[in-house]
Amino acid sequence: MHVTIDEDGCVGAGQCALAAPEVFDQRDEDGIVVLLDETPAPHLHEATRAAATLCPALAIHLAE
């Protein structure tokens, strides 16, 4: 699994950081997504997919 993010599209809702905190965080200064792990381990795949689905801005892209 390879994760990419679209910082410009991010609306800072925090859904990803809540669903998959090992993979996504939010910048302290503006709440925008920070990708912690662009190739998450298999045990994180389900949470990462959930984060991509939850994102209200479609700012998370997964290549599997």
Place this chain on the structure above:
Amino acid sequence: MSEPSSKPAFPRKHAAGCPFDPAEDYQGFRENDPVARVSCPAGVDAWLVTRYDDVRTVLGSSALSSSVPPIAHADPQAVFDDPVLPGSILQLDGAEHVRLRRLLTAEFSVKRIQALRPHIQQVIDSHVDAMLESGGPVDLVRALALPIPSLVICELLGVPYAQRDRFEKQSAIMSSVDVDPVIAKQADVEIMGYVRDLVHEKMRDPGDDLTSRLIRRSEESPRPLTVDELVMLVLSLLVAGHETTTNMIALGTTVLLRHPDQVEALRTEPGLLPSAVEELLRYLTIVHFGLFRSVTQDIPLGAETLRAGDWLIAALASGNRDASVFSDADRLDVRRRPAAHLGFGYGAHQCLGQQLARVELQQVFGTLFTRVPTLRLAVPVEELDFKDDSVVYGLHSLPVTW
């Protein structure tokens, strides 16, 4: 526009005798006419989008504008051509909306809100203490549902302690619909005055609060906010911070009291609280009229094409009961696996304060049903006074005892 419409009416009421369920009509729309033309109380026809996937598609699209108030369709007195006031974050599109939202997103991030959890718990404990000391029956809206979110948002915004009572009183009036319009207008003007004073005070003497940080962040941005924009933005947070969580606490408590098995599950497995809150947000969909938008570019949707200039209603409550996404969708199930419900909306305007709402609701329900295990309604459910006509669905009062 004034011709009599032969189209079905927008389903404005909840299901007959089922105050927790959306109108029965929605199921028929989802099955037979998922992108339907309906006539609205506001006197216009609109597309009614009722399936979960379609609701996400339209709210995620940049071919829609939010410039008309999000529930205007349901309001017979709606005015469609009022100019959008500067700083009205709910009604701005594209880059103008992003400019405002990005000044606030840091304040409502997961980490920032998690750090508030112990303090929120203290606020809840002190209100539950006071409720228990007073003895039942009490109105849970006045005892907990209104003051807890109100105190939390006032503290966050840096409203001085001495002014909190006045803020609470005026904002309660502002968010009701069953108030004399003259009194409502007066409350509007008064609270706007308070917020303007607050903004000026924080400009002169900044503190460790959201309003002061917003002002500083704005000053450092390429195009700082005007005072009018700041006032409107802070006012939006104040109103949104009261109204929604208050109604979720009151409605959520009521619906849980009607499902004792689910309350028992929460008591024995507190780890279920996060999924229970998501489920309540899905099941209750307090933004019960859905979201009103205008189409700015043609959008193909199912068998229809929505044309630029058309009106559209994204029926959040219907999408949240779409059985193709949520199995047994009309059943409340606190163990339901978390899914991307529409309770906070979807798209660029999805609820900014959702992390705060989650933490408040998790702590309130966790505390209330543990500390008051014999909690029960003090009147039959048929006598409860639901906010059928309000922007946000909820209860005017909730008599409980224990």
